[in-house]
Amino acid sequence: MRNNGALGLTSKSLQNDKITNVRTKDRGEPSTVKFSPDGRLCAMQRTPNTADIIFLEKTENSLCLELTVSTKSKEPLLAVEWVTNNQLLLVNNHSAELLYINEDKKSSKVMKTTNVNAAWAIYYAPCQLLLIANGQSCSNLQPLVVAHSQFTRMKNFEVDFGGSISKENFLEKDAAIATIYGKVYVMVFRYSNRSATMLDLYELPFDATTVPSFKHSLILGFNGGCGIHVIDNLVIVHHQSSQKSLIFDIRVSSPSKSHSPLVTTTIEPHPQHQPPPAVYTNFWFTFLPDVVIDSSGGVMYSLRLKNEKAQLEIAEKHTMLEFLARRKNEKKLFVSTLLSCLRARALSLRQIRKVFAMLSGAGKAEKSENPSENGTASATKAVMSCEKYASLTVTQQEMQSSVLIPLREDLSLPESYVANVMLQYLRSLFDAEITPEAYLIEMVVETLAEAGEMSKLQQIVTYRVINDSKPLAFLLLSYEARCATLFQSGVDILARNKASDEIVEVMLEKKQIVDAFRFIDVRNLNDALIPKVVEAANHHCSRQTRYAIKEHLTEKKAKASLYKSIGDDLYTEAEIQEANVEQSNCTLFEI
Structure with missing residues (x-):
């Protein structure tokens, strides 16, 4: 401001490149200059009792048009604040008034007035909150929300x-x-x-x-x-x-x-x-x-803030990771720092669990701290709102590709340590009631198997920490040589998924032909599976077993086409010829 505005008033926006150059009348040195949110109006306090509204886009003889406003009591003003683009708040020792500024008519109108006892006042624009100090030592604070052209008193x-x-x-x-x-x-x-x-x-x-x-x-x-x-x-x-x-x-x-x-x-x-x-x-x-x-x-x-220097300033690694996780737009820095800490084994398993729990349970904790978002009764009583805090979100795919896979590929780390890290992440998802993705489960199971942690693998399968799926079942079946009990766990998962066809295939692969027939009978499965079992019986079963299977199917009155091939090679040609000779030479005796 030059010469109290007579030679020019220049304003520059911090959000964009907008620059405003205007001239105003010289009515004394201003103590307060405040622009409306859209930058079209300016409130300037040159005297203790009044405020001048300057219309920045309306001029006359190269000077901006002005409007002088004050409270009804004409008392000295404690605060002059813009609530909206055309609503101005004036506060004095005994009242707070909300004025409507009509830019077209260059006039003002009192919209709302409330009585206060103020020694001083502070206005917080993001929440439209007016804080008034009163009392003998000014230590009693009265919050008021100025919204929807109303004053709402809080406690x-x-x-x-x-x-x-x-x-x-x-x-x-x-x-x-x-x-x-x-x-x-x-x-x-x-x-x-x-x-x-x-x-x-x-x-x-x-x-x-x-x-x-x-x-x-x-x-x-x-x-x-x-x-x-x-x-x-x-x-x-x-x-x-x-x-x-x-x-x-x-x-x-x-x-x-x-x-x-x-x-x-x-x-x-x-x-x-x-x-x-x-x-x-x-x-x-x-x-x-x-x-x-x-x-x-x-x-x-x-x-x-230079968050990349947090590693130098904060000695405790767990605290440093929690600090980075709560900063905006620092996901890449957090993930890379987490990976370096895990590679250096600078965190205990308990600290690793806390870090993963913070990431997995962030959304749940945020909802619990903001009851207005949960549709509770308090939402209807909310009179003030503010910017919501957005927790850091690291998806399972990002965690796998940026942290878990690099850890697994690091040959300098013990496989058991990598497996324990993955288990801690899996536990955090389970505690937060988040369903692990199939690719993550597969990687955890493979890592546990490679580390020889078969007991832990058996436990997470038995206690249903991970969801049942056909790929998981087949993965467990493939580890039968390392841990025999995992085979039965895989079959149980297939049974819970009602994957009867796959169970029959597994039995046939293990040459358990009779068990496959029993399973088909107990479950009353489709006859379409019988030809597969008959074909397997022809390759792997003895003559007696094949004959028993044929008789069994005959008693069940199954379709002949399903088991016709099972009797084709029960006897060799030499045995058939010997039987024919023996039958022709036999004598019929009458008793």
Whole structure:
């Protein structure tokens, strides 16, 4: 802004290349300049009691048209915020008003008003949430949701800011609002002896009947100024005097409510900035979620995480993998890091199981934490919504091709170790009630067989850890030489799948002709199987057995065409000729 807007107001978008250059009237130095979401309107506060609406696309004599608005009571404004493209929120000490700005008529209209008792106010646009501080020490917070042209009051709550004689009131600069892992938190600095020792997180519910509650406490323990960023569900606290940044992950750091920094690091300027700018200076101003403004250089920066350096900063491999798994768009980095940890055998089986359980049960856990998605009664009471947290999803095919197969092909690893890793993954799928794919089951069975873990293979088949299928049955049948009991397990699987034809084929292959006939009789199978059994009997059975089979089929009144061939070679030509001679020479005696 140049000369209070008289010589020009230039705005640049952070989301696209849009640049706006306009001129406004010089009505004093503005304390607040805020653009509507579509960038067509601008709210500028030049006096304590009023706000000027500047129509950026409507000009007169090269100057933008303006509209002055204020609350009914004309009291000093605590907050001026855009709720939608044409709805403006004004907050003073005693009321909050929602105005409708008519761009065509260049007029305003009060849509809704509610009485409040506010010492200061913070607006969180992603959730359309207004947070008002009141009470004797300003530590009583009242959340209001401004949505659908209505004000919805949520339950108020008290925060602990470490009040003392030197610090009697809770200030606006000591509070912030952010969305972390799909939940909305109010972050409060809790001071002790004038030093910010804790950053407390209070969770706001999505319905209006539940009281917000204290959930997490981040241990800082330093003196002096600091700033807050929330990037990719990580709370980052920058300390000015020590020039360090503390990174907290409330889901990784600790299962308890108190969290120590997961990583303590330093901001590194991007190589494109030459010479490198000074960091952690007194001219830095931090804005959520990731913006830093250097007032001395007139430069705006954004912070980015370098997740590939997590292996250097986080010594515990299991914690490091969990950290990477919760970062956005880092599936490739996570999978490659997981493979390297497994190859180095840097994880115990218990830690491997936890990592796999986190991947397999991510969707289920996410649903349980978001009851509004499950169609429960709480969904009808939800008055506030926020961006949902999307857990990392690694499909079975991706896990097999990127982790399990490379492990299996690594000759330096013991086969038993690879088999145990696969069993842990299979167990995680079973616990999460996910059906393993056929190709995955086949690979696990083959790996267990190659490792000689026949007892484990027998157990997962017996206790139905893996689903029955014909390919699995035939695979087990092929391992009969290594473990005789697997043959019967394979036959049982075929029986449960009602694969009678395949069972008969297996019996014939093992030359169990009589058992095949018995199976056909017991199951009352189709007569179409009889010719196969008769043909096998002709090749492998003795004369007595073949004769018994023929007599059996004759008694059953089976079709003669089915067993006609079984009597063709019961006797040799020499035996038939000898019988004929003996019959011709015999004498008929009468008794």
